[in-house]
Amino acid sequence: MNRQLATALFGAPMVVLLAPAAPAVAADYLTVGQAQQAIFPEARAFEPVTLQLDERQRRALSAAAGPQPPHGQLRAWRVQGATGPLGFFFTDEVVGRQDFIDYALGINADGTLRAPEILSYRESHGGEIRNAAWRRQFARRADGTRLRNAIDIRNIAGATLSCEHLTAGVRYLALLWQLALQPPGASTP
Amino acid sequence: MKPRILLILLAGSLPARCLAAAPEVEPALSWWGYGELTYDRPTDHPEEARFDLARFVIGAGYRFDEHTRLQSELEVEHAVSSSSDPGEVEIEQAYIEHDLRDDTFLRAGLFLIPSGLLNENHEPTRFHGVFRNFVETAIIPSTWREGGIGVQHSTANGLKLQAGLTTGFDLSKWDAASSEGSDSPLGSIHQELAQARAVDFSAHLAVNYTGTPGLKVGASLFTGGAGQGQAGFSGAKVSLWEGHLRWEVGDVELSALYARGRISGTAPINLRLLGSATLIPQSFYGAYLEAAWRGLAQRDLPLTPFMRYERFNTAASYADLGPGLTPAAHPERRALTVGLDWLWTRGVIVKADYVDFTDSGGGDRLALGLGYEF
Numbered sequence: 001m002n003r004q005l006a007t008a009l010f011g012a013p014m015v016v017l018l019a020p021a022a023p024a025v026a027a028d029y030l031t032v033g034q035a036q037q038a039i040f041p042e043a044r045a046f047e048p049v050t051l052q053l054d055e056r057q058r059r060a061l062s063a064a065a066g067p068q069p070p071h072g073q074l075r076a077w078r079v080q081g082a083t084g085p086l087g088f089f090f091t092d093e094v095v096g097r098q099d100f101i102d103y104a105l106g107i108n109a110d111g112t113l114r115a116p117e118i119l120s121y122r123e124s125h126g127g128e129i130r131n132a133a134w135r136r137q138f139a140r141r142a143d144g145t146r147l148r149n150a151i152d153i154r155n156i157a158g159a160t161l162s163c164e165h166l167t168a169g170v171r172y173l174a175l176l177w178q179l180a181l182q183p184p185g186a187s188t189p
Numbered sequence: 190m191k192p193r194i195l196l197i198l199l200a201g202s203l204p205a206r207c208l209a210a211a212p213e214v215e216p217a218l219s220w221w222g223y224g225e226l227t228y229d230r231p232t233d234h235p236e237e238a239r240f241d242l243a244r245f246v247i248g249a250g251y252r253f254d255e256h257t258r259l260q261s262e263l264e265v266e267h268a269v270s271s272s273s274d275p276g277e278v279e280i281e282q283a284y285i286e287h288d289l290r291d292d293t294f295l296r297a298g299l300f301l302i303p304s305g306l307l308n309e310n311h312e313p314t315r316f317h318g319v320f321r322n323f324v325e326t327a328i329i330p331s332t333w334r335e336g337g338i339g340v341q342h343s344t345a346n347g348l349k350l351q352a353g354l355t356t357g358f359d360l361s362k363w364d365a366a367s368s369e370g371s372d373s374p375l376g377s378i379h380q381e382l383a384q385a386r387a388v389d390f391s392a393h394l395a396v397n398y399t400g401t402p403g404l405k406v407g408a409s410l411f412t413g414g415a416g417q418g419q420a421g422f423s424g425a426k427v428s429l430w431e432g433h434l435r436w437e438v439g440d441v442e443l444s445a446l447y448a449r450g451r452i453s454g455t456a457p458i459n460l461r462l463l464g465s466a467t468l469i470p471q472s473f474y475g476a477y478l479e480a481a482w483r484g485l486a487q488r489d490l491p492l493t494p495f496m497r498y499e500r501f502n503t504a505a506s507y508a509d510l511g512p513g514l515t516p517a518a519h520p521e522r523r524a525l526t527v528g529l530d531w532l533w534t535r536g537v538i539v540k541a542d543y544v545d546f547t548d549s550g551g552g553d554r555l556a557l558g559l560g561y562e563f
Contacts, residue, residue: 029291067535098219098250099258122252124260124286124296125309128399131347137402150437151486154403157435158310164535 035104035117036077036089043086046077049181057179064145065172069095069165072102076181085109088181094169096123096162105170107144107177115139116170126162134163144174221248223562225313227320232553242268244313246281256288260300279381281332289340296339296353299382303351303395304409305329305446306433313560317481317495318528319540320556324475324501328448329431330376336385339393347400349407356380357391357413360425360458365465371519374473374503375429375450378415389414391427403437415452421461424454440484449474456508459516468516471508475501481530491532499524523547528556537561 030038036046053061072093079086087108093100099122106114115135121127128134137153138144149155149167156163224245230238248262262281270276284298301309307316307325311332316322325331337355358378363370369377380386391413399405410430416422431448455469462468481495504519528542540558 098221098248099217099252122255122258124258124294127343128347128349130343130345131400131402132345133347133400134402151483154437156399156402157306157405158397158399160310160315 029121030104030117030119032075032091032104032119035091035119036079038117039104039106039114040079040081040086040089042081043079043089044082045080046089047080049076049078049088051076051176051180053180061172061175061179064175066168068168068172071169071172072100079106085183087114088177090173090176091119092169092173094165096121096126096165099123101129101162101166103166103169105138105173107174107181109183111142111144111174111177111182113138113141113144113170113174116166121162123162126159128156128159129162129166131156138170144170145178147171147174217252219250219252221250221563222246223312223314223560225558225560227556227558229319229554229556232555233551248282258286260284260286282334292344293340293342296341297337299334299336300339300353302333302335302353302355302393302409302411303397304333304393304411304429305331305431305448306405306435306444307331308333312562313540313558314532314536314538314562317479317493317530317540318497318526318542318556319558322477322479322497322526323499323522323524324446324448324477326376327373327501327503328375328450328473328475329429330373330379333375333379334381335391336382337390347398349395349397349399351393351395351397351409353393355391355393355413356382356385356387357389357411358415358427359386359417359419360415360427360452360455360469361386361417361419361422363458363467363469365462365467365469368467370467370469371503374452374470375427378427386417386419388418389416405435406433408432416454422454422458425458426453427451428453437483440482442481442483444479444481445477447474447476453508456510459508460510460514463510463514468507470504470506470519472506473501473503474505475499477501486532493530493532495526495528495530497524497526499526520548520550522550522552524552536563 075091077089079089087106089106091104093102101121102119103116104119105116115138118130134156147153147167147170149164153167225243227243228240244264244266246262246264251259261283264279264281267276270278282300284296284300286294286296288294303309305325307321308329308331321331335355337353339353342350359380360378362378391411393411395409397407412428415427416425429450433446435444450473452469452471455471459468477497477499479497481493483493485492500521500523502519502521506518507516509515525545525547526542531539533539538560542556544554546552
């Protein structure tokens with residue numbers, strides 16, 4: 001390999017490495033607090049929610065959620081706005097290929113989704129799901145309980161397992177909302 | 190790693206600072222794997238039909254801390270490896286990866302070269318057809334890995350840059366008496382970090398864009414010396430570049446790839462090999478177009494029919510050896526593959542396809558496959 005070629009090949013990446021970190025919040029790891037502000041910027045308060053599913057609800061959730069990757073720790077908050085409840089905020093962990101992807105999701109009071117945020121991504125391949133354009137596919141969707149990767153949500157080649165498992169996680173959270181958190185009398189989206 | 194399923198959400202009495210803290214990350218061991226069984230029946234030579242446990246791979250990962258991890262894969266090809274069996278036992282990947290920043294990491298060890306659509310994503314559930322396509326086996330020698338260091342940087346808008354300095358090819362391994370070099374020029378001289386000669390190193394650079402959902406477009410270049418300090422091979426060099434595209438448009442998934450390689454400094458080597466069966470080509474190339482239809486999957490039928498057209502030549506030209514001595518370029522091969530993938534369940538796929546070589550070189554075959562990934 002001659003010197004000019006080496007310079008050409010390694011010069012560009014080194015410039016990238018030395019450049020300041022990209023300011024885009026969505027591509028960086030977020031704390032829970034940052035994700036709450038990113039997903040519900042208009043919120044006034046996030047109230048932790050305690051939820052106990054009964055056996056019937058667990059069975060219904062398991063049957064309707066479809067194939068699921070292993071989940072990790074799941075948390076939920078009720079989101080209060082200036083004039084009333086805005087919806088719910090969740091953090092969840094799903095296995096990508098072999099390690100957890102930590103993500104956050106917002107579900108509006110009417111059951112429609114807000115775009116998820118990626119809190120942590122720990123694997124070699126598949127980190128492309130942090131792309132804002134991919135995550136925006138979930139926003140305002142009312143069919144969260146039925147979402148399928150590569151059909152309803154466009155896949156990212158090279159990040160298939162991450163796309164598939166995060167989509168499955170969103171489907172799980174949407175069903176959880178529908179079974180246990182949906183306001184009484186609200187119509188199912 | 191011990192996946193934890195918590196159906197009971199955390200108690201509301203937890204202090205706010207605890208709820209806002211970043212998730213705890215502990216050192217973790219994880220396992221994964223994939224495998225594929227294949228049956229193929231050549232149309233012209235049914236007596237050569239084969240049923241093969243083509244690959245059995247176990248992967249292990251270990252997270253030393255939140256920013257440092259090991260990735261490794263152990264592969265057995267063709268079920269049994271011994272002096273009288275066709276199998277091989279290989280380390281397919283073994284590298285340490287360390288985050289330099291949230292969007293950039295460094296990799297050191299034996300890792301896959303970012304070339305084409307398939308090399309880094311070669312699990313059977315991720316490509317159409319029983320066997321990997323011809324271009325990404327004959328021209329890009331997947332599963333292609335080298336030892337060295339690499340860096341990967343991703344941007345928020347979907348751009349991924351990968352670069353590295355690694356071991357390269359060893360042209361002194363060329364076996365002119367065998368047809369292996371005709372099947373895959375680079376596949377016959379790769380080193381796979383098995384006491385790899387490391388006099389000449391190689392460099393690679395890959396750029397991919399996935400910022401538009403459903404679209405992946407990218408290109409890569411790999412280049413480096415291949416003489417490895419061996420007498421009679423000085424000046425030999427290998428370069429391979431490619432460009433690729435995958436685009437999901439409605440129910441249709443389209444893929445396209447073009448790859449071209451060059452081995453320079455071969456004239457004096459080939460002069461010594463004159464009269465042998467397989468001389469070293471100067472250039473080789475391949476391209477394919479593939480279309481898969483997901484319309485049935487849209488209707489919850491997990492069937493995906495696909496069609497792929499490939500043109501490739503593993504010896505498109507030879508270095509000039511003088512009148513009457515320079516070998517003639519090989520004829521281009523053209524293959525049309527039609528098939529069906531059936532996603533049996535998540536992570537398990539059944540495949541069937543038929544390959545029709547539309548040139549006159551023969552090789553048509555029917556194939557069935559079973560693959561899995563977990």
